[in-house]
Amino acid sequence: MKSALLFPLQLLICASLAHTAETDAGRARSSQCAACHGQNGIATQPDTPNLAGQNEAYLIKALKEYRSGVRRHEQMSVMAKGLSDKDIASLAAYYSRLPASGTP
Numbered sequence: 462m463k464s465a466l467l468f469p470l471q472l473l474i475c476a477s478l479a480h481t482a483e484t485d486a487g488r489a490r491s492s493q494c495a496a497c498h499g500q501n502g503i504a505t506q507p508d509t510p511n512l513a514g515q516n517e518a519y520l521i522k523a524l525k526e527y528r529s530g531v532r533r534h535e536q537m538s539v540m541a542k543g544l545s546d547k548d549i550a551s552l553a554a555y556y557s558r559l560p561a562s563g564t565p
């Protein structure tokens with residue numbers, strides 16, 4: 462009986478640890494995005510979108526579209542070329558969890 466309760470708890474702990482590792486990797490990767498999108502995902506330039514609090518699935522889609530060329534932008538197409546699927550997943554996990562109400 463006891464182990465039946467323990468197992469879902471262990472799964473939950475593993476899942477949350479994996480998520481922390483993912484957002485940590487995203488934070489490390491985001492240093493190359495900060496010049497334009499801000500340290501905390503709030504853009505420093507008026508023509509640059511905020512990323513903080515954006516939907517995770519949308520961020521993944523946008524980055525993959527820049528990378529494949531479906532979506533084009535002089536700077537973002539270059540930035541996205543160097544990203545692996547794992548980089549994109551961790552960046553999206555990181556930015557989607559930042560508060561959208563932050564300041565640059």
Ligand code: HEC
Nearest residue numbers: 493494496497498508509510520523524534536537540552
């Ligand atoms: C040199 C400035 C610059 C850098 C560095 C940069 N970006 Fe961008 N990013 C932009 C601009 C400008 C846009 C808007 C492009 C457009 O109109 O499509 C944009 C758009 C985006 C979008 C789409 C947002 C939306 O609302 O559709 C995402 C996601 C994104 N950037 C993520 C990143 C990530 C992740 C990095 C770092 C790996 C990064 N950017 C680095 C300037 C930059």
